[in-house]
Amino acid sequence: MSFLTTFKTSSIILLSTFLAAPVIAHNVEISNDVAATFHITPNHNPQAGKSTQAWFALTRRGGASIPLSECNCALKVYAVPRSQTAQPVLNPPLKAINVEKYREIPGADIVFPQPGAYELEITGTAKDNSSFSPFKLTYSVNVGR
Template identity: 50%
Template sequence: MSNYLLLLFIFVNFLFGIHPASAHKVKTTADVGATLHIEPNDTPRAGEETRAWFALTRKGGKVIPLAQCDCQLLIYAEPHASGEPPLLEPTLKSISAERYKGIPGADITFPRPGSYQLLLRGKPTTGSKFKPFELKYRVTVAVGTAQKKLTPQVAKNVNQNITEEQTQGVPIWAIAALGFFGMGVLLFVVQRVNKD
């Protein structure tokens, strides 16, 4: 019986795409690393304010508070051309999150669902010792409940490569076909286990 439950669990995970939640996103340079976390649960939603924070550390693990970093956060809709101005430039503020105190954070409202690039640039303030850095993070924004009104230029930039069909989601027939295929695979595996 436990074999059947295990197979059923694997099947359900396969069918519904249940995967372990992704952890915070970590990027490093020669002597600076930063862990990005977006609340809630690293899943921002379009039109809803979310808090992003960066746990900045020097090589060796010592925390770099915002007071020691002249940091700037730039947000681009993906894809974007080199030299294109950022879509958003949220102001970084000193926050405390988890075990980190005084780290850079910002409240962000992504205008539309889709892919974005967060670019964190920083250089040491007087008295701090680390090399200037630039860290890039790719973030996927889900559909939200409160869509923000956009200027035509912002709407064009965010949606320039998205067609109407791409935004409609997965058709019901594709979900049903995947379900039938998955059930067929499950039945095949169960029959093979029973024969052995």
């Protein structure tokens, strides 16, 4: 078999594998030694005036999950553009939820007041003051009609 034939066959197999793999829309951010996988329903396309769920799968360095019970976490929602002195338009309470493979992670039900751009800012400190560093993570969300 020639190099070109082998290359074409390998390329087709590789391309088929990528096309068949499921695509999951999650955003990942890192702050100090904490990473968070973020998702908002439905499929990162929330609608103004309708309840949507946002969740944050927090992990510390090394990959161990951070459940809400171990975090003094807070969520704020800001309209964009945002000035340095802007006040949040929403302060949704966080609750422990189970979603996909994640257990007891911070989640919130949010109703965006109008279409437009928003920033979700989640902050947190370790309840034991030592298991992870304080963090602040920001996610951009576009809200439709």
